[in-house]
Amino acid sequence: MTSPDKNAPTLSDGVVDWLTNGTRDERFIDNIFAQMCIRLQQAGIPLQRSTFHVLIQHPQWLGARFMWADGMREAEIALVDFDVRERSEYIGSPANEIQDGAAELRENLERDVALGRKHALYDEMRAKGLTDYVAWPLYHTLGKRHLITFATDRPGGFDEAHIAALKRVLPVLALVSEIRIKNRLARTLLETYVGSHASELILAGATRRGTGTTVRAAIMICDLRDFTKISDNWPRDDVIDLLNDYFDAMSEPIAKHGGEILKFIGDGLLAIFPLHEPAACANLLRAVTEARQAMAALNERNGATGRAPLNYGIGVHVGDVMYGNIGSSTRLDFTVIGPAVNMASRLEALTKQLGRNVLLSRAFAELVEREFELEHVGKHEVRGFSDPIELFAFQP
Structure with missing residues (x-):
């Protein structure tokens, strides 16, 4: 044949x-x-x-x-x-x-x-x-x-x-x-x-260093409390599992309500809610509310295995940010920079000092105070800014 x-x-x-x-x-x-x-x-x-x-x-x-x-x-x-x-x-x-x-x-x-x-x-x-x-x-x-x-x-x-x-x-x-x-x-x-929106821009050709756009957005920075002590004392695999569970609890509500996580930084994250969406600021607080519920459920599961509860701090501000490519000639990061990002970072750092989980700047609070109950916590010195900043706490 x-x-x-x-x-x-x-x-x-x-x-x-x-x-x-x-x-x-x-x-x-x-x-x-x-x-x-x-x-x-x-x-x-x-x-x-x-x-x-x-x-x-x-x-x-x-x-x-x-x-x-x-x-x-x-x-x-x-x-x-x-x-x-x-x-x-x-x-x-x-x-x-x-x-x-x-x-x-x-x-x-x-x-x-x-x-x-x-x-x-x-x-x-x-x-x-x-x-x-x-x-x-x-x-x-x-x-x-x-x-x-x-x-x-x-x-x-x-x-x-x-x-x-x-x-x-x-x-x-x-x-x-x-x-x-x-x-x-x-x-x-x-x-x-890098997230869905940034990926669309990159695939469309936004890959040149220094290029970007000015975006008005609500900025949210979240950080896990006492992570250094946890990472020093827990087995490596347990630390990785903890971080993944924590980021799931925080990230899923952010994505659900229209936010975009731009980066994870160790045990922290940076997310923005662009203000071209009319309800962006309210959506940020809705995401924070659901994240708190998810963290409570996570702590309950961890408590059943003898682990201590996890705590976190969130700083929120609103303002113009530069959204684009920053880095070396061969390695770029698609991120946001500007004074508004710095302010959100400083507010997150103040949460531990003031005993609040979520701190908001007045600029942000003015955009949501009719819809959400906020606690006025006075004016406070913020590192890197010359004048005291009026702050509000949000308890979901």
């Missing part, structure tokens, strides 16, 4: 040409994947179901799965947890075998189940009337392996022409998908490390 000619025409040649030349304006790989499956069907390949599994670099997810089935115009997207590899749904699955080095998996779903592989996935596909299943690794650069699968309900399964046509698609899909996945990865990494 002669081996098939790799250059011989196949049923999928039109799909290969479309992937090569017709997808330039499509940004999302899930849309390309769904359209590819539909076009493979239209080319005469009896495709009933297909999945595309990709590994991604994301702080919360190991990967993503795109799934298409006959009649669908769009692919379903499911995110995959990091601990999936410890679950029965993964162990012994095609994804497991491909990641362990298999070059191809083929399962005849028509034969007696006792003769086939035992994984539950094959039973599920048999129950849906599928007759044949094939899975291949999809290679990106530097040997990174993803997974593509195809299944049919055709009696007798895929024939040799169908398999040859599907294989013909793989190298081009690998190139097309890698570009989109890496574009998404770049966006995800920027959002993870």
Whole structure:
């Protein structure tokens, strides 16, 4: 039997040409994947179901799965947890075998189940009337392996022409998908490390040192109390877990109410609420209220294990800040600077001295005093500022 000619025409040649030349304006790989499956069907390949599994670099997810089935115009997207590899749904699955080095998996779903592989996935596909299943690794650069699968309900399964046509698609899909996945990865990494708004500006070209814009914003600086003592006396892993739990308690309400965290500084964070949103200042205090509730819940959980409660201080001010790129010629930080940031930092430092968790400047308090109950705590000297500053405390 002669081996098939790799250059011989196949049923999928039109799909290969479309992937090569017709997808330039499509940004999302899930849309390309769904359209590819539909076009493979239209080319005469009896495709009933297909999945595309990709590994991604994301702080919360190991990967993503795109799934298409006959009649669908769009692919379903499911995110995959990091601990999936410890679950029965993964162990012994095609994804497991491909990641362990298999070059191809083929399962005849028509034969007696006792003769086939035992994984539950094959039973599920048999129950849906599928007759044949094939899975291949999809290679990106530097040997990174993803997974593509195809299944049919055709009696007798895929024939040799169908398999040859599907294989013909793989190298081009690998190139097309890698570009989109890496574009998404770049966006995800920027959002993870600098925030959503800053990442949009950077991707739009705001990468020149010294460039930026003046933004009027409410500035919030938060710091964990007695962290030095905690870090000196606790095991390293416990300290990391504590910081992550603390930042979750503080960060999620900030993001929920429209704030943007620009950086974590040791055990502190800097966030802004731009005033182009009419309720920005009120939203900041709503975020503080929910963060306090989250910290109370965290302290209750920690108390059950014998840990001391965590305390924090928050300084809040409002004013114009320079928002942009600052740093060396080869290493930049996208941040905010200006007297308003310094003021928020000084107020945070005063919270411990004045015995208050949250201190607000008069400039900020004037914007929210009709909606929130504030405590006037008088005028106080603030390091770096010549005149005493009138301060208010907020007790959520």
